[in-house]
Amino acid sequence: MSLKHFLNTQDWSRAELDALLTQASLFKQNKLGDDLKGKSIALVFFNPSMRTRTSFELGAFQLGGHAVVLQPGKDAWPIEFNLGTVMDGDTEEHIAEVAKVLGRYVDLIGVRAFPKFVDWSKDREDQVLKSFAKYSPVPVINMETITHPCQELAHILALQEHFGTSDLRGKKYVLTWTYHPKPLNTAVANSALTIATRMGMDVTLLCPTPDYILDERYMGWAEQNVAESGGSLQVSHDIQSAYAGADVVYAKSWGALPFFGNWEPEKPIRDQYKHFIVDEAKMALTNNGVFSHCLPLRRNV
Numbered sequence: 001m002s003l004k005h006f007l008n009t010q011d012w013s014r015a016e017l018d019a020l021l022t023q024a025s026l027f028k029q030n031k032l033g034d035d036l037k038g039k040s041i042a043l044v045f046f047n048p049s050m051r052t053r054t055s056f057e058l059g060a061f062q063l064g065g066h067a068v069v070l071q072p073g074k075d076a077w078p079i080e081f082n083l084g085t086v087m088d089g090d091t092e093e094h095i096a097e098v099a100k101v102l103g104r105y106v107d108l109i110g111v112r113a114f115p116k117f118v119d120w121s122k123d124r125e126d127q128v129l130k131s132f133a134k135y136s137p138v139p140v141i142n143m144e145t146i147t148h149p150c151q152e153l154a155h156i157l158a159l160q161e162h163f164g165t166s167d168l169r170g171k172k173y174v175l176t177w178t179y180h181p182k183p184l185n186t187a188v189a190n191s192a193l194t195i196a197t198r199m200g201m202d203v204t205l206l207c208p209t210p211d212y213i214l215d216e217r218y219m220g221w222a223e224q225n226v227a228e229s230g231g232s233l234q235v236s237h238d239i240q241s242a243y244a245g246a247d248v249v250y251a252k253s254w255g256a257l258p259f260f261g262n263w264e265p266e267k268p269i270r271d272q273y274k275h276f277i278v279d280e281a282k283m284a285l286t287n288n289g290v291f292s293h294c295l296p297l298r299r300n301v
Contacts, residue, residue: 036065099135183255
């Protein structure tokens with residue numbers, strides 16, 4: 001039987017996602033249990049984490065399991081991911097061994113690995129995560145790479161609780177680009193677009209110019225989700241019309257993909273849109289909408 005990895009929500013059926021949300025709600029009501037008694041998980045962080053690491057470590061503990069945190073290049077050996085590489089440089093281990101060995105120690109592996117921000121055609125292949133899934137004998141969970149599926153489900157569960165229903169169809173959901181002094185990963189935006197359309201909401205992707213439209217893979221997934229789940233999808237560059245009547249406003253910044261790896265020319269474009277923030281005036285246009293932000297956020301920039 002093939003392993004059931006959790007690499008992105010699009011790989012899972014709607015029924016499976018609904019079951020995960022139901023189980024998450026039950027865990028939230030009963031925070032301590034023994035569902036993971038005798039189980040251990042390895043949390044492999046190639047990048048920093050505040051909320052994801054805390055929630056995974058505490059979640060494992062509260063359910064009777066044990067989490068081991070590894071940071072390759074810091075407290076664990078640097079890992080090589082290319083099969084043909086002559087390993088006479090900085091990497092000490094190959095993923096083919098690392099994943100197999102870890103899988104003999106633990107029952108599940110979580111991976112966080114951000115893009116390198118140099119070449120999107122390579123980063124969009126999600127090599128680190130997919131390599132763990134390829135070689136691991138145990139399930140692998142994505143703790144954020146080019147998508148953030150666990151955050152997706154947490155976001156949807158929060159919305160279901162806010163609206164008092166698991167049926168979010170008909171809700172207007174605005175995913176808005178916001179100004180940030182640096183170009184950021186598109187992972188959270190990719191995930192928000194994917195899960196909001198999966199839930200049948202009427203989704204508006206608000207961004208200042210076409211340069212900030214998300215990768216065609218995720219736009220394609222969103223269109224597929226609309227066809228299957230109902231709802232709608234539109235791209236807007238107009239703040240007023242996008243916010244009008246919104247039930248949900250989800251704010252996130254990301255770098256423009258046409259400038260990926262060549263960020264200097266993108267900066268003057270981004271700096272033109274410092275007014276792309278969420279404030280009281282914009283929220284007043286909504287249908288008493290709920291505001292959400294994934295964090296971290298920078299103040300006074």
